[in-house]
Amino acid sequence: MNTRRILATAVAAAVSAPLLLAATAPAFAAGTQPSTGVAAEGQKETKPSIEELKLAVEKARGRIHEVHEEAVVATREIMAVISTMEPGGTHSLRVAYDEAKRKAVAAATAKRAADDKLTTAQNALKALPETAPQAEKDAARRDVAEATTAAESAAAAKTAADALAATADDAIIDEQARLFHEYAVKFVPLREQAEKALADAEKALKDALAARPPWQCDDTVANPGLVTTATGPATLTAGRDGVFTLRVTNKGTTAVDKLRLEAGSFGVDQAAKDHRHVRVASVSPGVASLAAGGSVQFSVRVKVDERTRARRGVLTANVRYENKDGVCGVGGESAVREYAIAKAPGKPGEPTAPGEPTASAKPTAPAKPGTGTNDDSGTTGSTTGTTGTTGSAGGNLASTGAGSSTMPIALAGGAAVVLGAGAMVVVRRRKADADA
Numbered sequence: 425m426n427t428r429r430i431l432a433t434a435v436a437a438a439v440s441a442p443l444l445l446a447a448t449a450p451a452f453a454a455g456t457q458p459s460t461g462v463a464a465e466g467q468k469e470t471k472p473s474i475e476e477l478k479l480a481v482e483k484a485r486g487r488i489h490e491v492h493e494e495a496v497v498a499t500r501e502i503m504a505v506i507s508t509m510e511p512g513g514t515h516s517l518r519v520a521y522d523e524a525k526r527k528a529v530a531a532a533t534a535k536r537a538a539d540d541k542l543t544t545a546q547n548a549l550k551a552l553p554e555t556a557p558q559a560e561k562d563a564a565r566r567d568v569a570e571a572t573t574a575a576e577s578a579a580a581a582k583t584a585a586d587a588l589a590a591t592a593d594d595a596i597i598d599e600q601a602r603l604f605h606e607y608a609v610k611f612v613p614l615r616e617q618a619e620k621a622l623a624d625a626e627k628a629l630k631d632a633l634a635a636r637p638p639w640q641c642d643d644t645v646a647n648p649g650l651v652t653t654a655t656g657p658a659t660l661t662a663g664r665d666g667v668f669t670l671r672v673t674n675k676g677t678t679a680v681d682k683l684r685l686e687a688g689s690f691g692v693d694q695a696a697k698d699h700r701h702v703r704v705a706s707v708s709p710g711v712a713s714l715a716a717g718g719s720v721q722f723s724v725r726v727k728v729d730e731r732t733r734a735r736r737g738v739l740t741a742n743v744r745y746e747n748k749d750g751v752c753g754v755g756g757e758s759a760v761r762e763y764a765i766a767k768a769p770g771k772p773g774e775p776t777a778p779g780e781p782t783a784s785a786k787p788t789a790p791a792k793p794g795t796g797t798n799d800d801s802g803t804t805g806s807t808t809g810t811t812g813t814t815g816s817a818g819g820n821l822a823s824t825g826a827g828s829s830t831m832p833i834a835l836a837g838g839a840a841v842v843l844g845a846g847a848m849v850v851v852r853r854r855k856a857d858a859d860a
Contacts, residue, residue, distance in 0.1 A: 528586050651755070652742055667725050673718075691737050701728070724739065735765050
């Protein structure tokens with residue numbers, strides 16, 4: 425028998441990998457909410473800043489990521505139920521179908537036996553000679569009549585058993601279709617809403633970027649002379665902070681008037697679910713100046729909460745610069761520093777497991793531009809661009825949070841699967857048993 429069943433799967437079509445990876449960043453910095461642009465009574469209407477619009481984009485991406493995760497869980501649950509409807513499954517509909525099919529097979533066997541008996545009786549009647557006694561002929565005719573009745577009865581029983589098996593089969597198909605209909609009713613609107621919110625946020629950011637004065641920084645303008653490298657501990661312990669040293673060297677021939685380091689850190693193996701527990705707590709100094717051929721050192725403190733489940737972390741950093749002549753942008757080479765995360769010592773019920781990951785103690789090589797550095801609005805992990813001690817240039821750059829220029833490693837992990845245009849259901853029809 426050809427199996428008639430539903431093979432259903434959630435199709436990844438509308439969400440790209442960079443979008444989902446960028447969505448792992450927290451939507452808003454602590455205590456920060458985007459401006460609505462609506463003036464309170466008696467106040468002048470204000471427009472949201474570029475930084476607030478970037479955060480709004482991150483929030484929209486975060487919502488897409490949430491829908492993605494929910495859809496993955498729902499798909500797995502549906503497929504788990506469907507698996508119980510497969511041959512040998514324990515679902516009540518499968519049990520009912522198997523019993524109905526067993527009876528249909530038995531009815532088919534009985535019909536073949538009745539048909540054979542009828543054929544035998546008919547052949548016996550034909551084999552009688554004309555001179556056979558009348559009583560013998562009458563007996564042969566009675567055998568044929570009785571066999572005919574039995575064959576007709578067996579045929580009717582088989583027809584009824586086949587119908588019951590088909591009905592039980594249809595019940596399985598209908599239940600599978602119902603499960604995925606509910607899936608589509610729930611997640612397709614959620615996907616559409618999330619995509620619209622992201623499109624609106626991205627348009628608002630794009631319009632604001634197009635309207636801002638030309639001297640403001642653009643993440644797509646990279647200064648190849650600004651190189652960032654990182655050194656620091658190979659292992660951080662959950663519940664304790666770690667301090668990394670970031671050195672920015674100006675290999676170019678032009679001094680930089682204002683320079684700010686933007687750094688982000690997150691758990692590599694728990695980026696989607698644990699990003700709030702591994703983060704950059706502070707960067708010092710906040711703003712510095714840098715002469716041509718010179719270098720400046722920043723101190724980055726990474727906070728690892730005791731609750732983190734991550735066992736591998738990464739720190740990424742790049743600089744944003746702004747000169748008095750209006751030239752501005754980001755550094756040409758960013759830094760990536762990986763580290764291991766050890767469990768908090770003495771935490772009840774969580775002994776440190778052998779074979780914890782280790783990280784090299786050697787400084788990491790700077791990352792080249794193009795590894796996720798040109799997205800003006802994307803971030804991954806927990807980031808900070810705090811203003812601390814002011815450098816010789818004086819003043820502070822606007823706090824923007826880390827652009828994707830500070831996250832060159834963020835696009836290296838994860839996969840974008842899930843929602844797309846809805847649930848695709850492929851139905852393969854069961855046909856009657858070939859020898860039934």
